[in-house]
Amino acid sequence: MNNKQIRLIREDFPILKEKIYNKDLIYFDNGATTQKPRCVVEKMEEGYYHLNANIHRGVHYLSQKATEAHETARNTVAEFLHAAKREEIIFTRGTTEAINLVATTFGEAFCKDGDEVIVSVMEHHSNIVPWQMLCERKGMKLRIIPMNDNGELKLDEFQQLLNERTKIVSVTHVSNVLGTINPVAEIIKLAHFQNIPVLIDGAQAVPHIPVNVQELDADFYVFSAHKIYGPTGIGALYGKEKWLNAIPPYQGGGEMIQTVTFEKTTYNELPFKFEAGTPDYIGSTAFAEALRYVQKIGLNEIADYEHALLTYGTEKLLEIEGMRIIGTAVNKSSVISFLIGNIHPYDIGMLLDKLGIAVRTGHHCAQPLIDSLGIPGTVRASFAFYNTKEEIDVFIEALKRVVGMLQ
């Protein structure tokens, strides 16, 4: 992507023109959430102004239109992930709910006392706690894949963790702290040798790299809309049909039923079996619009451009004395976590904020990872395709000023 294209893309994101404390906003907190292009917000507005009616059972015109929009959105998500069937896409509130859904229902159907779940040391809390809760309920054990000093998972040790008690493996595709792109295809292959299913947390991956769940052979793949330029409060769970049929419903209520009597309820078929209650049909259509938007720009183009930002940002940061980059994997997405000398991340984040620069500081909801590194947290700059090298230059100058004040 060239400068002109980036300028045009930036026009799609009105928030990028905001002034923060009278300074131009530089938004480097894309790992936490991304900004929304005009078309996504307009889709929501259009939904509420012109398409709003409860979906699926209404016989009237608007209800049918809204149903069609919601179900078409499901097709868009299915195509985006290269799922074999549209029924394999379940709308959830986001990544966290999707993982909770699988941990609860898969756990109910297939796990018992003494069984094991494998996660990695670099997981976000949302891919740790649901499994921990399952372990507590069932008397199971959580096993952890360790990593090397660059922040890459040790696959040989992973292999040794796999055994006949292992019921499921759940790992992140891309680390939200380190930026490491994990070799998930290989992880899945190794687990499948022993017939163990794998869930991939794709929250940090889908905005940056093309994903094909069939090629990966993932059993479950989950992500959130808001991290890929879509609305908050909606996300998707991909599950292989055989697994989604094999696990029980998560929540009960409307939508997910076939027939209800006080003696017995029969459940609806996929995907409705997992979508109890009125779905977020406004959110789903805006979610699909966001996916179309990134596809129009091109996921490969986005990956290339963001990689250039990553390389440039890393080089510039390393010019600062005392710079320590946390996460130096060979395969890395556009996330840079760092520390400078003995300065506390909070101090850097607060001062950068006053210069209009939004970065994230702290443990990034990955406390076990931060603890294992023996650090108080990191400062994290995470780039999106609407960021520029010029913004990185401003950020570096600001950082130098801040470090000067703090040292």
Added chain:
Amino acid sequence: MTINELQDEIIEEFSSLDDWMDKYALLIDLGNSLKPLDEKHKNPQNIIQGCQSRVWLNAELNDGIITYQGESDAVLVKGIVSLLIQVLSGHTPDEILNTELYFVDKIGLKEHLSPTRSNGLLAMIKQMKMYALAFKSANSK
């Protein structure tokens, strides 16, 4: 000086600084010049765990007057800790309990105290008052 006079003094000092970065520079100075907390007081009992930074707080009562000591791992937080100590330390439990801390808001540092910041400061203020309450009830027994 009374607690409110001390608060007003801080407000005046900060209000002379227009630029955010100058205010923060002053806060950093205050943080850096805060007397380090004795290692013996830097124990788990005195820690106030925040999400982003940690604060340690110790309090002692001598002749009816409370002396606070505190520290943090983040220097900006340490700066505010220093201000809180400057304002509250050296007063009686009653004076501390009857105080409304308005200076943090007035000098524009309120964001550091919002619950979402979770930097331990809000909990520290609560803890300072808890100490005052505890000393007061111990005295009245």
